[in-house]
Amino acid sequence: MSLTYDDVVAKYEPVLGLEVHVELNTESKMFCGCATVFGAEPNTQTCPVCLALPGALPVVNEKAIESTIKIGLALNCSIAPFSRFARKNYFYPDMPKNFQISQYDEPICVDGYVDVEIETDEGPKKFRIEVERVHMEEDTGKSLHVGGATGRIHGAEYSLLDYNRAGIPLVEIVTKIVPGTGKYAPEVAKAYVAELRDILRSLGVSDVKMEQGSLRCDANVSLRLIGAETLGTRSETKNVNSLRSVERAVRGEMIRHAELLNAGGRVVQETRHFQEESGLTRSGRSKEQAEDYRYFPEPDLVPVEPDAAWIEKLRAGLPERPSIRRKRLQEAWAVPEKEMAAMINADVLDIVEETVLLGADPTKARSWWLGEISRIANDKDIAIADLAITPKDVAEIVALVNAGELTDKLARQVVEGVIAGEGKPSEVVAKRGIKVVNDDGALMAAIEKVCAEQAETAEKVRAGHIPAAGALIGAVMKETKGQADAARVRELLLGHLGQ
Amino acid sequence: MIRNSASQMAAKLASGETTSVALTQAHLDQIKAVDDKVHAFLFVDKKGALEQAAQVDAKRAKGEKLLPLAGVPLALKDVLAQKNKPTTCGSKILEGWLPPYDSTVVANLKKNDIIILGKTNMDEFAMGSSTENSAYGPTHNPWDLSRIPGGSGGGSSAALASFEAPLAIGTDTGGSIRQPAAVTGTVGVKPTYGGVSRYGLVAFSSSLDQAGPCARTVLDTALLHEAIAGYDPKDATSINAPIPQVVKAAKEANVKGMKIGVVKELNGDGYQPGVRARFEEALELLAKAGAEIVEVSAPNFEYALAAYYLIAPSEASSNLARFDAMRYGLRVGDIDGASAESVMNLTREVGFGKEVKRRIILGTYALSSGYYDAYYGSAQKVRTLITQDFTQAFTKADVLVSPTCPTTAFKIGEKANDPLAMYLNDIATIPVNMAGIGGMSLPAGLADEDGLPVGFQIMSPVMKDERMYSVGGALEAALLSKWGAPLLDRAPKLEASK
Numbered sequence: 001m002s003l004t005y006d007d008v009v010a011k012y013e014p015v016l017g018l019e020v021h022v023e024l025n026t027e028s029k030m031f032c033g034c035a036t037v038f039g040a041e042p043n044t045q046t047c048p049v050c051l052a053l054p055g056a057l058p059v060v061n062e063k064a065i066e067s068t069i070k071i072g073l074a075l076n077c078s079i080a081p082f083s084r085f086a087r088k089n090y091f092y093p094d095m096p097k098n099f100q101i102s103q104y105d106e107p108i109c110v111d112g113y114v115d116v117e118i119e120t121d122e123g124p125k126k127f128r129i130e131v132e133r134v135h136m137e138e139d140t141g142k143s144l145h146v147g148g149a150t151g152r153i154h155g156a157e158y159s160l161l162d163y164n165r166a167g168i169p170l171v172e173i174v175t176k177i178v179p180g181t182g183k184y185a186p187e188v189a190k191a192y193v194a195e196l197r198d199i200l201r202s203l204g205v206s207d208v209k210m211e212q213g214s215l216r217c218d219a220n221v222s223l224r225l226i227g228a229e230t231l232g233t234r235s236e237t238k239n240v241n242s243l244r245s246v247e248r249a250v251r252g253e254m255i256r257h258a259e260l261l262n263a264g265g266r267v268v269q270e271t272r273h274f275q276e277e278s279g280l281t282r283s284g285r286s287k288e289q290a291e292d293y294r295y296f297p298e299p300d301l302v303p304v305e306p307d308a309a310w311i312e313k314l315r316a317g318l319p320e321r322p323s324i325r326r327k328r329l330q331e332a333w334a335v336p337e338k339e340m341a342a343m344i345n346a347d348v349l350d351i352v353e354e355t356v357l358l359g360a361d362p363t364k365a366r367s368w369w370l371g372e373i374s375r376i377a378n379d380k381d382i383a384i385a386d387l388a389i390t391p392k393d394v395a396e397i398v399a400l401v402n403a404g405e406l407t408d409k410l411a412r413q414v415v416e417g418v419i420a421g422e423g424k425p426s427e428v429v430a431k432r433g434i435k436v437v438n439d440d441g442a443l444m445a446a447i448e449k450v451c452a453e454q455a456e457t458a459e460k461v462r463a464g465h466i467p468a469a470g471a472l473i474g475a476v477m478k479e480t481k482g483q484a485d486a487a488r489v490r491e492l493l494l495g496h497l498g499q
Numbered sequence: 500m501i502r503n504s505a506s507q508m509a510a511k512l513a514s515g516e517t518t519s520v521a522l523t524q525a526h527l528d529q530i531k532a533v534d535d536k537v538h539a540f541l542f543v544d545k546k547g548a549l550e551q552a553a554q555v556d557a558k559r560a561k562g563e564k565l566l567p568l569a570g571v572p573l574a575l576k577d578v579l580a581q582k583n584k585p586t587t588c589g590s591k592i593l594e595g596w597l598p599p600y601d602s603t604v605v606a607n608l609k610k611n612d613i614i615i616l617g618k619t620n621m622d623e624f625a626m627g628s629s630t631e632n633s634a635y636g637p638t639h640n641p642w643d644l645s646r647i648p649g650g651s652g653g654g655s656s657a658a659l660a661s662f663e664a665p666l667a668i669g670t671d672t673g674g675s676i677r678q679p680a681a682v683t684g685t686v687g688v689k690p691t692y693g694g695v696s697r698y699g700l701v702a703f704s705s706s707l708d709q710a711g712p713c714a715r716t717v718l719d720t721a722l723l724h725e726a727i728a729g730y731d732p733k734d735a736t737s738i739n740a741p742i743p744q745v746v747k748a749a750k751e752a753n754v755k756g757m758k759i760g761v762v763k764e765l766n767g768d769g770y771q772p773g774v775r776a777r778f779e780e781a782l783e784l785l786a787k788a789g790a791e792i793v794e795v796s797a798p799n800f801e802y803a804l805a806a807y808y809l810i811a812p813s814e815a816s817s818n819l820a821r822f823d824a825m826r827y828g829l830r831v832g833d834i835d836g837a838s839a840e841s842v843m844n845l846t847r848e849v850g851f852g853k854e855v856k857r858r859i860i861l862g863t864y865a866l867s868s869g870y871y872d873a874y875y876g877s878a879q880k881v882r883t884l885i886t887q888d889f890t891q892a893f894t895k896a897d898v899l900v901s902p903t904c905p906t907t908a909f910k911i912g913e914k915a916n917d918p919l920a921m922y923l924n925d926i927a928t929i930p931v932n933m934a935g936i937g938g939m940s941l942p943a944g945l946a947d948e949d950g951l952p953v954g955f956q957i958m959s960p961v962m963k964d965e966r967m968y969s970v971g972g973a974l975e976a977a978l979l980s981k982w983g984a985p986l987l988d989r990a991p992k993l994e995a996s997k
Binding site for chain 1: 602698
């Protein structure tokens with residue numbers, strides 16, 4: 001008795017709660033000086049502190065505090081003048097101290113919100129997601145359980161532990177409950193995480209790579225009958241590793257809950273794991289008997305009491321909100337929605353903007369970065385940002401084309417040259433001897449030669465059949481090795497043939 | 500030579516009358532001669548100490564400018580990490596562990612060219628007042644080998660009292676430096692919390708633990724204090740301020756015009772008559788030296804012991820969670836098919852002693868949801884009240900004084916099965932840790948009824964540690980002129996083993 005999504009939302013109202021963990025991109029860990037490079041050899045980025053050797057003590061990374069305050073400010077939170085770290089006590093082999101240093105009842109940022117906009121049947125609609133708290137904590141190590149059926153510690157033959165991740169600064173962003181999204185709950189959840197990701201990226205505080213785990217989302221979902229006051233029992237879905245998965249996980253859980261409730265059953269409060277392949281979740285550990293973490297203030301650390309002036313300085317330095325910036329650029333550049341989305345997906349918005357600020361025409365700038373340069377990056381399988389071409393280079397190339405010193409075709413050669421490390425555009429032009437033939441005498445000689453060779457075609461043009469000129473122009477361009485300006489060739493050719 | 504003070508030894512080293520190698524060897528010989536009776540040491544680093552001594556001698560021969568205690572040997576409590584040397588904390592669970600790093604205290608000792616003779620015995624993870632809780636057997640008090648040398652740092656105090664070392668490092672969570680000093684007739688100081696780095700001090704109770712200097716004279720203690728103190732960026736609770744000028748204070752030993760507050764609540768009932776007699780005499784001497792004696796009251800001190808035994812075990816239950824057999828130390832039950840959980844459980848079952856388990860259970864309970872407010876929460880409130888009592892008292896007096904402990908050294912085994920009686924021994928020392936202030940114990944003489952040493956405690960406000968050295972220095976001088984010789988000269992001579 002499988003329910004359709006429409007059946008579910010006709011009867012129930014979903015209530016969301018989203019917890020997002022963000023790994024900060026600080027150079028060192030939260031409480032020690034160890035490096036945080038992703039993918040390093042296991043256990044090479046460790047020290048007495050993050051291995052919890054007897055006697056070692058944590059010291060707070062100031063940079064992490066700064067990043068967290070920036071996040072709080074960007075999410076419209078109040079910054080607590082006094083906050084503290086606490087110890088969350090539980091035993092697990094990947095947690096060296098057998099407690100996690102986290103913030104508990106005294107988080108650094110509270111009471112914020114994020115506005116998201118989604119397309120609805122009635123057009124674009126805004127939803128406000130209220131943020132309850134933003135707090136700091138440390139990541140655990142990674143365990144790899146070898147053998148056994150489930151890949152979990154129980155039943156494994158042995159387990160391998162990598163403590164490189166232990167102590168990486170994590171920021172947890174927790175929403176208040178989000179009611180009132182109705183059938184758009186999955187889209188709202190996705191839009192929220194996407195907006196959060198964009199904000200964090202604009203702040204430069206995290207790599208926000210969901211696939212690498214630097215941004216992880218836990219989605220809490222519960223259902224209640226439409227009109228009901230009390231909340232239903234929630235499930236908490238972990239392991240949601242992409243924006244699409246956020247949407248799928250929420251939708252999947254809504255349907256699963258509704259099926260249970262319709263059959264007279266009840267939802268179990270538990271952690272569930274999202275399965276990327278099926279889009280379904282499977283049961284994790286039950287939270288019916290809440291674990292007692294015996295939180296208490298971390299005595300090895302002093303309270304965090306950020307200076308008000310410092311907070312204001314950070315506030316003044318906040319970048320423009322990504323959604324606002326997007327709208328502004330889209331209007332200024334007169335870019336269609338689809339193109340805008342393409343730029344965002346390809347992560348070239350910043351580069352294009354920089355190129356435009358250096359004087360390039362927005363359309364040209366966009367088409368270079370999204371077209372030729374993206375293609376080369378794809379071929380080389382590297383990020384655009386890692387190519388040896390800068391917005392300044394592209395702006396220079398666009399200027400050269402505008403000045404008639406390069407044709408589009410020649411400009412592509414210059415781009416290639418710059419990426420190949422041959423130097424700045426002007427140097428590539430000089431080294432490769434690229435130049436537009438704009439000597440009318442030389443062009444006329446080529447035109448006369450081509451007209452003589454293709455006399456029949458030339459006659460057709462002379463007789464007024466203009467489209468036939470294309471073949472002749474092509475031949476002239478070939479004759480001049482592509483270095484001629486096609487528009488000038490066309491002008492001279494038509495003149496030569498009396499048109 | 501081994502009966503000299505550290506300052507005298509330092510002077511002889513500086514004048515060339517002796518060498519650090521000779522001095523170190525003399526102490527190693529004494530350890531060899533008497534430590535099978537005293538059992539102050541868990542590890543004697545004969546080779547390391549002599550090598551270090553030779554290096555210091557070489558530096559001196561080259562004419563390098565050396566720090567005041569350069570070349571003088573020291574005994575290190577086994578709770579401080581020393582690179583590549585066994586560090587057990589008196590526990591089986593750390594047997595065989597070699598730290599890959601130096602604690603800041605050890606780094607400072609090395610910087611001062613102080614020779615580390617080895618690691619001294621202690622109650623397991625510093626939990627105890629008698630050193631009977633060491634997994635490696637008890638230490639004996641050199642004044643009477645059938646008695647306890649105090650605890651948790653009984654190894655350090657016994658090493659001083661048996662002339663196995665002129666200097667020692669202790670750590671003090673509720674009295675573990677001062678009470679051993681009191682019952683062995685030596686000097687011990689718990690500096691202001693944050694005055695000496697805790698980095699590399701294996702934590703018992705993070706908010707109370709403090710490493711400090713121990714010696715046989717106030718001046719020696721001051722010299723060692725300055726050698727190990729100072730801000731450390733590796734300890735977030737370390738105080739970023741200049742080190743109090745304790746050596747200057749100890750040398751001047753001037754109490755003229757100082758107000759000395761006698762804490763009403765830390766005297767009277769429950770204090771042995773001989774302890775009270777020596778305490779009163781000391782007050783008279785201080786008054787004669789020019790101090791004004793006033794009485795102060797600290798009404799909340801009566802709750803200090805109860806609050807301490809909630810806070811310290813709570814923090815300990817969390818601090819000791821890391822001993823899980825995963826990365827270092829003992830590992831029990833690691834047979835085919837054993838789960839990580841069962842290895843953790845077995846290791847902790849076998850590796851921890853009774854008192855440690857008692858406190859882990861107590862602390863776990865006190866932090867549990869539903870009990871937190873009543874236990875840990877209330878204890879923290881008491882702590883605030885105690886701090887306020889001190890603040891109030893320090894408006895009336897420059898330092899506060901009391902007997903260090905209610906009794907002299909008790910017999911080994913006497914209180915082993917009565918933890919509450921044992922805990923009561925720290926009743927006068929615990930408030931100091933609760934408030935994070937400084938505390939010193941120095942010998943005030945022998946109790947008439949048993950002929951055993953009595954300790955006199957001086958307490959000073961946060962980062963005003965120099966005040967206790969002024970008072971301690973003055974009292975020590977007055978007592979010495981009264982006695983005509985150091986108190987330890989009256990201790991029975993330990994027969995060297997054949």
